[in-house]
Amino acid sequence: MKIVEVNFKEDITKTVGLRQISMKKVGNTILLAGKNGSGKTRLLNIIRQQTANLALLKQQKEQSKNQIKNFKQQILQQPQQKQTLENKISNRQNQIKQFEQQISHQKHIIQSNEQNIKQSYEKIDQLEQKISENPQKKQFLENQINYHQDQIKEIKQQISQLPLQIQNLEQQIIQLQDRAMQLEQQIAELPQQKQSFEQHIRKQEVIANTPIPILADNGDENIIIVDFVPNKIDLEGWSNHNKQTWMQRADQARQLGVSNLHQATLPLIQKVLDRWINTTHPMLKYPDSAIQNSTKEYQRLQTIVKSFLGTEIGWNQDGFSTIFDRPIATAHLSAGQRVLLQLCVAIYAQGGTFSDHIIFMDEPENHLHPSAVIDLLDTIKEHNPNGQLWIATHSIPLLSHFDASSLWFVEDGTVKHSGKKPEEVLKSLLGNEERIQKLKDFTSLPGELARNRFAFECLCPPQVVETDANDPQSKQLNDQLKIIWEKKKSINLLDFGAGKGRMIANLADYKNVSPDKLNYHAFDPSDSDKEHCLKNIALSYPNEAERYHNSIENLRSNVDDNYFDVVVLSNVLHEIPHQNWCETFSNIKKNLKTDGYLLLIEDCRIPTGELAHSNGFIVFNTLHLKKLFCIPATDKTFIKHDARFDSSDQRGRLMAHLIPVSYLKLISSETIKEALLELKISAMTEVRKIRNGESSYSNGLAHSFWVQQLANAILCLTELGE
Structure with a gap:
C-alpha cells in the first residue's frame, strides 16, 4: 500500500500552523527535508490524523451526495406541488360559491314564505269579515280559515329550520376560506423553501466536493501507518523484572509511537510465542478459536521477522524466545539487528504485514549513526517492496543517499517537490551559498568532478527524468x-x-x-x-x-x-x-x-x-x-x-x-550541414568563453556539454562529407 496523493486545505492545516498542502505523484520514498521548526513533524502528524478520518469522511461525502439529491428532487417537485395546491384552492373556491348560492337560495325561500304567511293572514282577515257578513256560510269560511292557519303553521315550521342551515353553510364557508388561505400561504412559502433547499445544497456540496485528503494506490481508505524511530537501541531483558511485570509491557508496543519499543519488543515476542506454544500443546485444551488466533498471530510475526532478519524466532527448553539459537536478550545482536527487531515488533503491533506497510520515521538521525540509518533504510526498502517510507529529516548524508526525485522541501509550513532543485534544501539546511560551497569542496565537487561525471554519462544510454506539472x-x-x-x-x-x-x-x-x-x-x-x-x-x-x-x-x-x-x-x-x-x-x-x-x-x-x-x-x-x-x-x-x-x-x-x-x-542534407556547421561554431565559442571563466561546478558541467556538442557536430559533419 502506498499514499499517492496528499491534498490538505488550509482549514485542516491551519490548526497546526501549516498552509495548504498539495503533494501529487508521491513515490515509494518521501524525504521531507527542512530545518527545525519548518513543519516536517507536523506534516507527518496531520497525515496520520487524517488517515484515521478517511472512512468517516467518505461516509460524510456519501451522505452529503444523498442529501443533495433529495433537495434537488424537492426543488424539481415544487412546480407540481404548486399546481396541486392551486387546484385545491380552486376546488375550495368552487365549494364556497356553491355554499353561497345555497345560502342565497335559502334566504329567498324564507323571504317567499314570509310573504306567503302575510298573504295567508290577510286572507284569514278577509274570511273572518265574511263570516260576520254571511253567518249562513260560517262553517265553510271557518274551514278555510283553519286551512290557512295550518298553512301558516307549516310554513313557519319550514322557515324555523332554514337559519340553522344557513349558519352551517356560513361556517363551512369560513372553514374553506381558512383552508384556502393556508394553501395560498404554502404557495407563498415555496420560493423561500427553494432558497432554503439551495442553501442546504451549497452547504452539502462543500462537503461532497471536498477532495479526499489522502489517496492510496489501491483506493482503500483503511491506511495503516507504522511509526518507527527507535530512540533507544538496547533491548530491555529479564533483569530487574519478574515475568509478570515484564510481560505486561508487551501491550506497550501496541501504543502509537515508539517511545517504549526498547522495553516492549522482547515482552511482545515472548507473549506471542507463549500463547502459541500453550494453545497448540497436545496436553492442554483450548477452544479452536483461541488456537486459530494464536497460530495466525504467531505466523504473522514470524513472517515479518524473517523478512527483515532472515531468520525466525525460536523457543528454548527454559521457555525463552530465541534468535539465531540464543535467547534474544543475550544473543549479542548488532545495533542494526536490534533496530530491525524493534521495527518488526512495531509493524506487527500496529497491524501491518511484511511487505505493504507505510512507515513514518521522524528524524531518525537523532538516534542512530548516519551509516546505521542508511543501512536500516536500505533494509526497509528491500523488504518493503509494496510499501512506502516517509522520512522527516535534516540530515544531508541521508538526503544524499536517495534519488533526488524523492525530495520534498518543507519551509514555513509549506511543502513542495524539490527533486529538480536540491540546492533549495541545501541552502535551507546550511544557511548560505558559502557554506554550500564548503560542503561541495569537502565532498570533492569542483569543476573537475563535474566534467568527469558528464563525460562518463556521455557513454551511457539516456535516462528518463520524472517531473510534475510544476516542471x-x-x-x-x-x-x-x-x-x-x-x-x-x-x-x-x-x-x-x-x-x-x-x-x-x-x-x-x-x-x-x-x-x-x-x-x-x-x-x-x-x-x-x-x-x-x-x-x-x-x-x-x-x-x-x-x-x-x-x-x-x-x-x-x-x-x-x-x-x-x-x-x-x-x-x-x-x-x-x-x-x-x-x-x-x-x-x-x-x-x-x-x-x-x-x-x-x-x-x-x-x-x-x-x-x-x-x-x-x-x-x-x-x-x-x-x-x-x-x-x-x-x-x-x-x-x-x-x-x-x-x-x-x-x-x-x-x-x-x-x-x-x-x-x-x-x-x-544541405540544410542539415548548415545547421551542424553553425552548431560547431557555437560550441567553439562557448568552450573558449568558459575556459576564460572561473573553475566552478556549473562551469565544469557547461564545459563538458559544449565539448561534447563540438565533438558530436564534427562526427556528424564528417559523415556528411564535411
Missing part, C-alpha cells in the same frame, strides 16, 4: 498550447517520443486542460515504457490503447493524415540521429494539418550526459533550427519561447520553438 518545461508546453487554443477550441496533439507519458500526466494537472480540449495521442517506436505510458493516458482517457502507437505505419493506419494540430517533440530531437531527420520530419508533416505546428522543446544545455546514438547528442537552439528549416528572420509565425528569460545565468536554456508545418518540407 518549467511542462508549463512552457502548456503556454505554447495556449497560443494554438486561441484559434481552436480543441487541439489534436501527438506526443512524438512519448516515453512514459509524462507529458499527458503533467498536462492533466492544469485546470485549463481537459479531454474535451486536448485530444492526446502518443507515439514511441520503443515498447519499453509502453505499460507506464498507457497508465498515464488512462488517467485522462478511457480508450488508452487506441491512443498509443509504436510505429509510423500503425499511427497512419489508425489516424488519418493531416489530423494533428501540433506534434510535440519534448527533449527528443537531440536523441534522433541526423541520418533520420529528413524521414522523421517528412512523416510528421504527413500527420499535421495544413495549418499545424511542430513544437520542439529542449533543454539546450542538458544537465546529464548521454549516448543517444553513435554520434552522441545534438542539441539545437534557435539559430540552428532556423538554418535546419530555412526559416527567414522576418517570419513572425515562427515562435520561440525562453522559459528562463528572466534568469541571467539560465537564459536561453529551456527553449520552445513553434514551427509552422510549411517549413518541414525544406529540410535537406
